[in-house]
Amino acid sequence: MIKNVIQESRDLYGIDDWGSGYFGISEQGTVEVYPFGNKQVAIDLAKIVDHATEIKVKTPFILRFPQILDTQLTRIQNAFRGAMEEFKYDGELRAVFPFKVNQRKEFIDDLVSSGKKHIYGLEVGTKPELFAALAYDIHPEALFVCNGFKDSHFIELAFDAKKMGKNVVLVIEGTDELKFIINHAKKVGFCVDIGLRAKLYSKGSGMWEKSGGIGSKFGLNSVEMIEALYLLEEAGLKEKLVMIHYHIGSQITEIKKVKSAMKEAARVYAKILKSGFNLRYLNIGGGIGVDYDGSKTSFYVSHNYTIQEFANDVIYIIQDVCKSENCKTPHIVSESGRAVAAYHAVLITDVREVEKTGGDLEEWKISPTDHRILGDMINSLSYMNGKNFVEYFHDALQYRDELFTLFSLGYLEIEERAKAEVIYYALCKKALNFYRNSGMQLEEFDELEKNQFGKYMANFSMFQSIPDTLGIDQLFPVMPITRLNERTDHHGVIMDLTCDSDGCLDKFVDKRDVKHSLALHIPKSNESYYIGFFLVGAYQEALGNNHNLFGAVNELVVRINHDGKISSIEEVKGEDIGEILRIMNYKDEEIISSYEMQLKRNVAAGIIDSQECERILKKVKDFFNEYPYLVRKSTLEIVG
Known part of the structure; x- marks a missing residue:
């Protein structure tokens, strides 16, 4: 029986689908972490949380798993290298991590450490990012790709980085930038490597579709591209143009969009290479999606391809275009960051209060002195059935409005108002039960269902820890981390601590649809009830704000050996x-x-x-x- 309940929990929360092999549920009903992407090494999340309690780390806190980061990075690298071997591709992978995805030092430290064996580089888009990135002593062949709009200080710092032995590529976003680079190169007597960002006709798909296409913010159109090539040739710097770059958006949901952009970009690379420039790299940007809901569809928080399929299509198309153009194939630069970072971090917090709608009818008995409408409502509750529930629900709405009007006019006591609420919610609950079994589709009952959930007040700020839920309606997997061997018929929404009505999480992942409530247990009074927010390792910490003066949360970096033992748990204090x-x-x-x-x-x-x-x-x-x-x-x- 318990095994059946645990399997029901796996299906209910979809953990086997969105977990990507990193998360599951133990036979004891707790969430497990598989840091190496398989069940051979399993760490009980609840035990780590208990340890946090023992060492007095307060909720909310982030758990970081560097081994998940290393495993995911290796998965992506292996997918591309596997495709290159399969298609006998004459080129190498030179991937870089976009600094903007997660700038936390603890994260970047582990990323750089894991990336050395892959000649893994860094991508930056601002002066502060470049300044921080250059402090890392990465592999000498690894790339520092500099995107974004640049001023003189940014460009001069990149030139200094070349003197430090860094493999820097300045990607041009406009011809004015290029003119400054050319003039500075004349002044100092040398030039850094240069890339051109192409503004493709092709677009991506999903939330960031506008990142691509001819109306996109970044990149050079065809006219500007020709002007840039002319400027480089005139300055005698043709050999310094080493990279063509494009980017059609983050979280690309459809593989056909990837293929279309790849054909166009490969053609741009081939044409420029054949015109006498010294191109070595084709930068395909980022965009590998994360399957946040486990649906494996083109829904905006999912994607309809595997990482291996993505890599196979990229390598095959580039090779095919270069073969048709009779030119050498480039080294591939991938800037995917979300797919690398998302899985490694879990936000943990505890529920502090549960507000349930309605109350116990036995505790709110109607007395002879109560207003007669209360008695009419009780009668409606008694006589409601599967045939008349719609009519009786409409009566309940009318009764409720009449009673609240009477209260406002002073003809009803506060106790009577409370009884009216208890009976009204009992009527709603009974009507909803009949509705669910009726096979009918009624908008008013669908809306009613959304308002019947318990409110679980959790100790965190959505604005600080999962800001994308507010900014772009991002969905993250959310679930309790214990008691998954217990069935529950309770559902709720999650409220945060902020004094803001937007601080309420009422959309949750589901393979078939978006759920408007989450199955949750009624917490026990003698123990904490913990909730985990998963796949939050990309962008959330960079975008989090201090709304209501809630700052960055505590962190625990959990390091796990291949034998399954925890080698260390390092505490990083949040902002006081x-x-x-x-x-x-x-x-x-x-x-x-x-x-x-x-x-x-x-x-x-x-x-x-x-x-x-x-x-x-x-x-x-x-x-x-x-x-x-x-x-x-x-x-x-x-x-x-």
Whole structure:
């Protein structure tokens, strides 16, 4: 029986589909992590969370698994190299990681370490990113690809990087940039390698489709491309043009879009190469998707191809075009970052309060003195059946509106209003049960169902930890990490701590559709109930903001040996209240001085004594070091 329940949980949350071999459910009903992409090494997520509690790491926190990062990076590298071997491709892979996907030092440190064996490089798009990236001593043949708009300082730093022995390529976004590079090269007597970003006619698919096409923000159109080639030739720098680059968007959902863009880009490469330029690289940009919902479809949070299929199509098409043009094949540069980073991080938090709709009818009995409409509602509840539930539901709506009007006019007591709510929700629940079994499709009942879920208040900020859910309706897999050997008929939405109505998660992944509630247990009063947000390793930390002054969360970097033993768990503290306030230009000494002035004024007025003044001042100074999220409580509050 328990095995059946566990399999039901696997199906309910879809973990075997979106987990990509990195996550599953144990026979004990807890989420397991498979850091090497197979079940030979399994780590119980709940035990890591228990360890975090023991060492007093407060929720919310991110768990990082560097081995997942290394495994995923190797999977992608092997897919391309496997395709090159299969098609006897005469070129190499020189992949780079886009810094913008996750700039956290802890992450980049592990990425660079894992990437050395693959001659893995870095891609940057701003001066701060280039400045940080150049501090890493990566493989001398690995690339530093510089995209984005550039000023003189950016370009001069890239020239200095070449003097440091870095393999830098400045990708041109406009001819004015190129003119500055040419002039600077004349001034210093040498030039860095140069790439041209092509603005393709082809587009990607999904949320970032506008990244490609002739109306896209970046890249050179055909006229600008010819002008750039002329400028390089005139300056005697034809041999410095080494790369053609394009990018049609992140999270590409359809493989046919990849094929179309690849044919066009390969043709651009071949034509320019044959005109006498020294091209060595074709940069295919990023875009390998992550299957967030496990559906393996062209839905915007999924993709309809495997990584191996992606690699096979890229290699085959480039080779085919180059063969038809009778020119050498290029080294392939891939800038995919989402597919590399997403899986390695899990956000963990705990539920602090559950607000349930309605209440227990037995505890809210109707008395003879209550308004007669309450009695009519009870009768409706008794007589409702599968044939009349729509009519009786409409009656319930009318009763509810009449009672709230009576309350507003002063003809109803607060206790009667509460009873009305309890009966109304009981009527809704009964009507929904009949509706689900009726085979009918009624919009009002579909809307009603969305409003019947419990509200689970969790200790985190969506704005800080999963901002893409608010900005682009991104869906992340979410599920409890324990009690998966217990069935539950409770469903809920997840509310965060922010004082913002947008801070409510009410869309969840599903293979067939988007769910508007999540199956959750009613937490037990004597134990914490933890929820995991999965595949959050790409973009979320870079995009997170300090809405309501909630800062970056705590982290635990979990290192696991091939024998399945945890070699170390490193704690990285999140931002405390003082750090967040300083970001907003508050000064510690000014805050303390203001508190001190107000407290001493109250001492002088005899409101408090000097001892109490000192106690509060000490607490104020200590508060700067406090974690901004809720402290752990010994018992859970269930309201409703």
